[in-house]
Amino acid sequence: MSVYTLQTLAEHLGAQLHGDGAVEVSAVATLEDAQSGQITFLSNAKYRKFLQQTKASAVLIKAEELEFCPVAALIVKDPYVAFAKVAQLLDTTPAAADGIHPTAIVDSSAQIDPTAQLGPYVVVSKDVVIGAGVQIGAGSFIGEGASIAADCKIWPKVSIYHRVRLGQRCIVHSGAVLGADGFGFANERGQWLKIPQVGTVIVGDDCEIGANTTIDRGAIGDTLIGNNVILDNQVQIAHNVQIGDHSCIAGCTVVAGSTKIGKYCVIGGACAITGHIEICDAVQITGMSMITKAITEKGIYSSGMPATTNLEWRKNNARYRQLEQIYQRLRDVEQELAQSRNVTGE
Template sequence: MAAGSGGDPVAGSDAISVGELAEALGARLVGDPDERVDRPATLATAGPGALAFLSNPAYRPQLKETRATAVLLAESALDDCPCAALVVDDPYLAWCMALERFAREPDLDPGIHDRAHVDPEARVDPGAEIGPMAVVEAGARIGAGVRVGPGCVVGRDARLERDVRLTANVTLGPGVQLGERTIVHPGAVIGADGFGLAMDQGHWRKVPQLGTVRIGADCEIGANTTIDRGAIDDTVLGDDVRLDNQVQVAHNVVIGDHTAIAGCVGIAGSTRIGRYCMIAGASGIGGHLEICDHVVITAMSTVLDSISEPGQYGSGIPARPLRAWQRTLVRLGQLERLFRSRRRAPR
């Protein structure tokens, strides 16, 4: 049963008293500290023994009716809480920290599976786990606590630092480096050739891609995301960079520490993105641009010029009722005619 269903406890989770949880989260407890919770749930689906939270004010009407044993919330919502309340400044952050107590990863099973292939010239720490059908090529180095899941390919001379996790069917190209505790989700491809082509007498000639990809510590790479190797220099992601599913990072892109990029974003080659940036889904970023630190780009935006000032930027057009959008398109088509007529008008 999925977490948050309000039914049976999450498999492998342990109950914790509300008092202990409040202390761990730095929350102010209003209620019985001896009450116990053993699973997370939403306000609407929670039952006895469940911990819920309220962050978005749109869900406040559900708070009065919740059957949760305890709720994480802000001081402003306390009067509507019918159960034990854990009062915090940032309920969503506290919820994230609480979920870490319920999450249970399978224990590492060090060793090389019988159906894995590890080249004799690879170096695998005895404390690493190499799963079934995984391939580790010559010269690769696998650190302690690393989990290489089923069907993964670790290319020649790749380097995985401590506690890296490749979930399943991940492909790492030659020389790729992953920093400590980095997580790569299924289907991701890191270190494939960048898209380099030169026209030669009417035919495309492939430009050899000689760099690799270097990713820092505590990063997360989403499912089916692709990060191309550099043409000469490397493609580089700093520490604590978070990429969602189906993100395309082209060759020689550099992404600064603590930047988060949502699904279906495409970043063209040799663009540099600063630290603490947030790029929302389906945005496209042109090549050879510079984006400074602390930039927010809203969903479906197209970035064709460098950004040198921190702040929020956007160009996506929100959906409108079809008839209203059709009228807007008609008026857009009339702009050129109106502009020309105005220029011809006597002053």
Template sequence: MTAFTLAELAERLGAQLHGDATALISAVGTLEEATSGQISFLSNSKYRKFLQTTTAGAVLIKDEDREFCPVNALVVKDPYVAFARIAQWLDSTPAAAQGRAANIQIDPSALVPDSVQIGANVVIAAGAVIGENVQIGAGCFIGEGAVIGAGCKIWPNVTLYHRVQLGKNCLVHSGAVIGADGFGFANERGRWVKIPQTGTVLIGDDCEIGANTTIDRGALENTVIGQNVILDNQVQIAHNVQIGDHTAIAGCTVVAGSTKIGRYCIIGGACAINGHMDICDGVQITGMSMIIKSITEKGIYSSGTPASSNLEWRKNSVRFRQLDQMYQKLRELEQQVQRLSSAPPQDE
């Protein structure tokens, strides 16, 4: 079991230590439930009431909260980020694969270093190139000419189609499908004619792809995911989409074809983004929003309607259908007011 003294953690984080430097920390926990061998954090002062009764071995806090902490403390600028770092150092998640199973298929032309761990029933096709220290879980398929960068961890039952490229240190969760055909068809008098999707998918370093997320290959050019992009579970990225570095997209969001999303964007769950949109850097989109035109200015955008009582919703639904009628009446009233205000005064 991995464990660190508070002195070691303070040195790694560049934190100010207040308390017992020799105290051992072997796990993370919440302020309410953490015990003596665990470390927790306080990043929002409204949860300070839990700090006063915590039994954690130590707490990551800001300097302004230190006087309220009854246990060992590590003072840092951002407790939540520090907590994430420590959680990584103490992570006990098992490997996606250990060693090499007997029933795997590796094409003789594929380049697979000895350091690659491979689970049962994995198929690695011709010309694939796998980097050092990659873990490939059971039941994965790595297509012809695919490239996986060093240090990637691929959980079971992931499919990488032909020529897909993953950067270094990516994490791909179970059920993800990367490089399937984009939705490209021509219509000939009512009959759909398929357009072969000849591009691929290029994914940068340090990305995370959620479970059952799908990223379609490009039609002619490539679908491109930048560096340190995180995609939640069940996200759909269509063909030729481009996503800038450090952008995060929450679960069940759909991005239609040829849309460009900038850097440092945050997109909430269950959003729908129309095709051929341009979204600039630093945009935040709240959950269940529908984007039907490009966004050219940094800011927060919303279109989802929060839930209300059924009775209120039914009333508003009727009123919504009457909007055009109400608008026309309002214009008539405005025109009447304008005529009255511009009419010459009457002689008394």
């Protein structure tokens, strides 16, 4: 268990300390549940009532909240970002593997750094390269010619196909599949003919790939995931997709083939994005949206309809079905008004 004084944390964060710098903390917690020896944060003023009652040893807050804080405080510009940095220091997540387990199967041609860790029943195929500090959890498969750069953490039962490349410090969660074939078929008189997917997947540095997320290999070129891209659980990335640096995609979203997503994009959960389009930098797409054409200007885009009562939904659905009739009637009324103005000389 790691223990830090408030003075050390203040120096690490560049924060202004109010209170005893010798106070020690060893864990993070919520404002409502924090106890002595723990540090918490306040980033939303609506939770201020919990601040005044907190039993935490210290709180990460903005300067304007200091007067409401009954315990030691670290004054920061963004409490949530500061909380993330402190949580990293106090992280108690175990390693994905410890040492080289005797049941691991490693091809003699594989290049494995001496500091890498391989869990039980890991399979490392021909010509694989595994960098320093890599951890690969139990039952994971690393395909021929794949490379995993330094300090990646691969959780159990991950499948990394042939020639897939991961950058440094990536995290891949259980059940993820990187480099499976894309959905490439030609149809000859009703018969589906498979098109071999000969590209691969290239993932940049500092990426995180959620549980049961799939990233298909390129059909001819490569599927490209930029630096510091985060993909939630159960996300589907099709072949030849490109995702720019620092973008993120929430759970259950699907991105069809050959689409290009820019840098700093934020895409909500359960979205569907069609193939062969481009989305420019700094676009936000709210959950359950369907994107069917290119987005060329940064901003927020939405199409998903929020739930309402069943009665209201049925009424609106009935009206929607009459939309064409309503449109025709409105056009007829506009034409009649225009003719009337012509007759009266208005």
